[in-house]
Amino acid sequence: MRQPRTPRPDLEPDADLEREEMEAMQREIAAAAIFEDDHDVAVGSLSNPLEAASSDRDRPEPPLVAGVDQSFLLESERALSAVVVMQAGEVVERVHAVTPLEIPYIPGLLAFREGGPILAALEGLSTEPDLFLFDGSGRIHFRQAGIATHIGVVLDVPSVGIAKSLLCGEPRGDVDDLPAGTTVPIDANSRVDAPAGTVLGYAVQTRQYDSPDRAINPLYVSPGHRVGPETAADGALELATTYKLPEPIRLADAYADEAKRTLEE
DNA sequence: GCGACAG
DNA sequence: ATCTTGTCGC
Numbered sequence: 001m002r003q004p005r006t007p008r009p010d011l012e013p014d015a016d017l018e019r020e021e022m023e024a025m026q027r028e029i030a031a032a033a034i035f036e037d038d039h040d041v042a043v044g045s046l047s048n049p050l051e052a053a054s055s056d057r058d059r060p061e062p063p064l065v066a067g068v069d070q071s072f073l074l075e076s077e078r079a080l081s082a083v084v085v086m087q088a089g090e091v092v093e094r095v096h097a098v099t100p101l102e103i104p105y106i107p108g109l110l111a112f113r114e115g116g117p118i119l120a121a122l123e124g125l126s127t128e129p130d131l132f133l134f135d136g137s138g139r140i141h142f143r144q145a146g147i148a149t150h151i152g153v154v155l156d157v158p159s160v161g162i163a164k165s166l167l168c169g170e171p172r173g174d175v176d177d178l179p180a181g182t183t184v185p186i187d188a189n190s191r192v193d194a195p196a197g198t199v200l201g202y203a204v205q206t207r208q209y210d211s212p213d214r215a216i217n218p219l220y221v222s223p224g225h226r227v228g229p230e231t232a233a234d235g236a237l238e239l240a241t242t243y244k245l246p247e248p249i250r251l252a253d254a255y256a257d258e259a260k261r262t263l264e265e
Numbered sequence: 266g267c268g269a270c271a272g
Numbered sequence: 273a274t275c276t277t278g279t280c281g282c
Contacts, residue, residue, distance in 0.1 A: 072273055079273095105272060106270090107269080110272055136271045136272060142270090161271080165272095167270065168269080168271090191269075213281090
């Protein structure tokens with residue numbers, strides 16, 4: 001259904017670039033990005049378990065979904081990138097890589113700090129995920145080139161950004177105490193390099209408490225590459241089966257911490 | 266100058 | 273992100 005992939009190694013995040021060059025590269029990334037559905041992932045059954053039915057041959061292989069997250073060994077100035085690949089709700093592969101950290105965290109330039117470590121970890125995959133979830137923004141970014149978009153374009157793979165807080169853009173409505181399953185559009189504002197009216201992504205409430213005492217904040221989900229905003233939001237809701245975070249990301253987060261502790265001991 | 270700012 | 277124990281509540 002899809003055309004062969006066209007990776008863009010020329011747009012790999014380079015921590016040695018000047019700030020202006022990084023921003024220029026992000027504009028190129030945004031121009032190359034596709035913020036609409038262009039993949040073969042059947043969103044709608046991402047977490048469904050395979051049934052022990054009779055005709056396995058009639059049913060297409062459930063899509064492989066990768067969750068990617070990082071932890072840091074600040075003492076040794078290193079980043080640990082962890083990847084967990086799931087299929088039909090089951091973990092099918094886990095890989096991680098440890099690389100030196102080259103630059104500090106700068107809002108808007110996250111991909112230049114964590115992109116190298118991520119690409120190093122993804123090199124170790126033996127499976128070929130159909131969709132990648134990254135911890136951070138995609139199109140919800142000053143230049144529409146968050147880390148999910150950057151990595152997605154470089155590898156030319158479908159990707160989605162899952163952030164716990166909002167970098168920029170304006171929620172179309174109140175995002176407090178939203179009921180589970182609710183989404184609120186995030187519109188582009190003056191701080192974003194996008195036409196007014198552009199829907200950058202969605203605030204997505206995957207879980208919520210029953211009692212009005214405490215409240216869970218929504219996730220901020222946006223297209224990385226080759227995925228539309230609605231599909232990104234629906235996928236996040238579908239993959240968050242038990243916790244606030246979509247399962248692949250949650251498990252990558254836990255794995256990144258676990259592998260880090262192993263190195264510290 | 267002031268404010269805003271993923272992980 | 274990371275530094276960190278206990279503690280409130282289902």
